Amino acid sequence: MRIDNQIYDRIGDGWWDEDNPLNLLQGSFTPGRFAYFRDVLERTGRDPSGRRVVDIGSGGGFLAEEFARLGCRVIGLDPSEVSVRTAVGHANASGLDARYVVAAGERLPLADESVDIAYCCDVLEHVSDLDHVLAETARVLKPGGLYLFDTINRTFASKVLVIKVMQEWRLTRAVDVAWHAWEMFIRPAELADGLRRHGLRLGEITGLGVRAGKLGVLRDFMRVRRGGISIGEFGRALDAGRVKSTRVSYMGYATKPW
């Protein structure tokens, strides 16, 4: 199955609309992973204020805006022109200092060793050349720099949940396109290998998932289908964040040695 990354141009003007499928990420994963990233910053003794940060695959700017609010100098990069336009518009309307440029992770328009923090969230499983993206990330990070990530594991569980339930089964799917391709999901050991090959030292990998009870999720899902609640409300009720299991999604960090 070929991944359909054109969806970010087709509906990328609606990242911030509560009824747009892309908005699911904002309510659900954005708060959970950002809380984890803040914890990593604290545990590794990094003050984010004034740091130069690159968001690789910034979409509508959900996480870029969070880092900008921390006082970081953020640049968001994304190959989807429509998404970049949306992110620029939203940051301007919110009075936030975040810049965005149309670019792919395989070719970052940044100088060597020029950023303090780089991150890829829900992006690595979308790129056409993972090795190149990791090489580019390592190149632009300063020595001592931090790399934050989350992505989807290639397991039976992710095939059922992310492929079958979320995008293939007619009764349950959130979108009618190949949002993800299971073959592009990345096992933690594969990512660890890639990071090592490009000189990044893995700090930690932990699970990222839904913490709300299954019955509540099912009830809310039916309410979304009936138009009773928005996709944004559904996402918030999922209470996504750090979990033990890495079977579906996982997040973590790596550092570039001095």
Ligand SMILES: C[S@@+](CC[C@H](N)C(=O)[O-])C[C@H]1O[C@@H](n2cnc3c(N)ncnc32)[C@H](O)[C@@H]1O
């Ligand atoms: C699921 S969205 C995640 C967006 C954002 N990181 C977030 O978490 O809100 C995936 C994003 O990856 C972008 N993308 C696809 N291929 C890419 C590539 N080769 N390099 C960088 N970003 C890419 C898409 O345009 C899309 O905005």
